[in-house]
Amino acid sequence: MRSLVFIGCLWAAVLLAASPARAEIEILSGPVELDAHFPEGVDYEVELDDDWSSVREVRVSVSLPDDVPRGTTMLCYMKDEQWNWYQHELAGSLKSGKTNQIRIDMSPGAESWFPRGHIRQWDGYVAHKIRGFGVKIFNNREWHGKIRIERIYGRTGTVAEKPLAVTNLHLNAEEVPRFEKFEVSFDLTRTYENPFDPEQIDIRAKFTSPSGKTAEQFGFHYREYVRRQSPLGYERLTPVGKSYWKLRWTPTEVGKWQAELTLWDHHQEKQWKQAMAEANARAKETGEKADVPKREDFLVRVKPITFECTPSKSHGFLRVDPKDPFFFSYQDGTFWYPIGQMLRSPVDLRLPYKTYGKEFQEGQGTFYFERMMRRLSENGCNFIRMWMGIWWVGLEAPRDYAPGYEGLGRFNMKNAWKLDHILEEAHKLGMKIKLNLNNHGQFTRNIDHEWYENCYNEMNGGILGWPASFWQDPEAKKYYRRRLRYVIARWAYSPEIAGFELWNEVDLTEGFDAGTVVTVAAWHREFARYLKQIDPWKHAISTHFCHDEAAGAVYSLPEIEFTPGDLYSTNIVTAMRNKWLEKKAYNKATFISEYGVGHTADQMETNFHGGLWSSSVVPMAGTAMFWWWNFVDAEDLYYHYKPVALFNEGEDRRGKNWQLTSADVRRGESRHNELRVLGRQTATEAHLWVYDSQIFTRNDGRRYRRPPTFVGCVLWVPSLRTGKYTVEFWNTYTGKITQTETVRFSKGVFQVPLPKVQADLAVKIKGIGK
Secondary structure, three states, rough: OOEEEEOOOOOOOOEEOOOOOOEEEEEEOOOEEEEEOOOEEEEEEEEEEEOOEEEEEEEEEEEEEOOOOOEEEEEEEEEOOOEEEEEEEEOOOOOOOOEEEEEEOOOOOOOOOEOOOEEEEOOOHHHHOOOEEEEEEEEEOOEEEEEEEEEEEEEEEEEOOHHHHHHEEEEEOOOOEEOEEEEEEEOOOOOOOOOOOOOEEEEEEEEEEOOEEEEEEEEEEEEEEEEOOOOOOOOEEEEEEEEEEEEEEOOOOOOOEEEEEEOOOOOOHHHHHHHHHHHHHHHHHHHHOOOOHHHHOOOOEEEOOOEEOOOOOOOOOEEEEEOOOOEEEEEOOOOOOOEEEOOOOOOOOOOOOOOOOOOOOOOOOOHHHHHHHHHHHHOOOOOEEEOOOOOOOOOOOOOOOOOOOOOOOOOHHHHHHHHHHHHHHHHHHOOOEEEEEEEEEHHHOOOOOHHHHHHOEHHHHEEEHHHHHHHHHHHHHHHHHHHHHHHHHHHHHOOOEEEEOOOOOOHOOOOOOOOOOHHHHHHHHHHHHHOOOOHOOOOHHHOOOOOOOHHHHOOOOOOOOOOEOOOOOOOOHHHHHHHHHHHHHHOOOOOOEOOOOOOHHHHHHHHHHHHHHHHHHHHOOOOOOOOOHHHHHHOOOHHHHHHHHHHHHOOOOOOOOOEEEOEEEEEOEEEEEEEEEEEOOOOOOEEEEEEHHHHHHOOOOHHHHOOEEOOOOOEEEEEEEEEEEEEEEEEOOOEEEEEEEEEEEOOOOOEEEOOOEEEEEEEEEEEOOO
């Protein structure tokens, strides 16, 4: 097959004076002569980068010499935004000795274009961006000569707009269990240049609950994909069918619900404004008061949809507990304690330490991600933190960054489908996700810089000259609201989202300092309020700092409901204790969402284990989240989570006014030289971690592997009331209770002999009776 490619600026719209509603778009304006060597085919392609959404017909003129054998056939092909191939096969043969005129329907409902290598059907949204148009000419007989492509051009024109309406509406179910997904899928009679722009098409639904409460949710543009894994393990997503629309809702009351769907687009806007102008003109002529039509009179209303919500065992959505702001609970009041790790994306290509000998393979996508989620779930975890980074499930990036991206204001449907899939998997596993919406690298040229891949950057066709403009630029805010609206429309239905995190390490964005923190705080207030306003289920909202000393102006905002942070420290135990004391002042739920340091595998595991247990026994809202998830997976260290989960199982921490313990370990009357205690307690209860300080405050990996054994030690716990107590000693590696004691004491300080200690153990002390 001989292939020629023509590259250049080929769009030159020539408006026809006799028909102002139509124009010709030149694709190939002058003739091109091609060498043909049949039976080898001829392939000629024009590379494009253009919007064909207004093109209604493509015309191709091909001239064949007189001596070309009969049976010459031709097909035309196009490549869309994501390089998906569509082709049109000519019915019959080209005629020799003539100029053949071929016309191809390009309307949104055209049935002349067939997908090849994928199964996404032609619709009005495919034409939004065409990467290439080509012609292939074939003949099975031998012949050598010249073939001319005289011209290729598109005919644009206005098509009589169909009345805006919903078609092909169907429900995922007519009965939905409480706190499960109710979904409406449908088509519209019109297509739009940008279906993600609510100024072009605004779809909303008012939901009315059985008790009469109402709330509003947005519809959203959707594309289906089929997922498969290649023989080498790589994820492959193939688009399926036509684009369409969805509406998602999660019912919170049992009984009959009703949804009233309304549509508004720029055509309705035009009609409304025209009607207002006519009403004002009539009033001016008559001198009477204008009877100005209302906007709602021009809304397109769909017949109300009803469905039944049935009882379920689900606890509902998560929130900061309304009575104890240091912890989380479900909508039905059930306590929730998050145990989990960072799972930012499938792979972090950075090594956990310089000499680490294993490499992490990219490309497995959701297959690898869900496998890690399952391993976490199997070991007692119920929580992960994930980023919407542009290298994972981001929505906006420059078109040339990666397939699926379409620039500012248009969203990556492939990545959106991935997030759908992950939330479905999380639902099956009972896993909750803290969804980070922005990472610092997107708006900096310094640490982890991604500014040069940011679609807000004017170098990439965006609107900002430098990163810090994002905080105040009105146009940037408009685009960001549009993105948040899509996030709420598509994913807020999910109880698996534990909360929305506005930023990761916002203090590492470019230009952040003591002088700009007030501006950053104002941005957080504005967008946290906006999120809460448009989110029907009012997910908890947070943000994240690398260095908490810069966080006060933001963390103290009432709109920021919990305060995660980083803790990269070799002395993880002391750092965890101090971090709790520092964050306690905000009177909000807090936990560590990133930690993990070491120069060897043993040091890394020491830090990992120490961070888990130190965070679980202080009064934080959840366990610390280890950063190096690929290390945990590669070394199969998931087993560290199970003992923490078992130790905390059934423990409701709320309303107890926990304080850090002053307990210690004694040998005789002297404080032990090496064993230390960290934990929380009340007057009648204590959760403690006894640890070898030489291991966990020094991050001593060698000693962690071969810890000394300590015997003959006594645990002293001040501030417990006199009375009767049960004491449980837990193995922090197996999650088993190794010993149980009943202790009575009537004066002095509570004391109980410790079993032998190697590296660490955990202790539960609970009062019996009054």
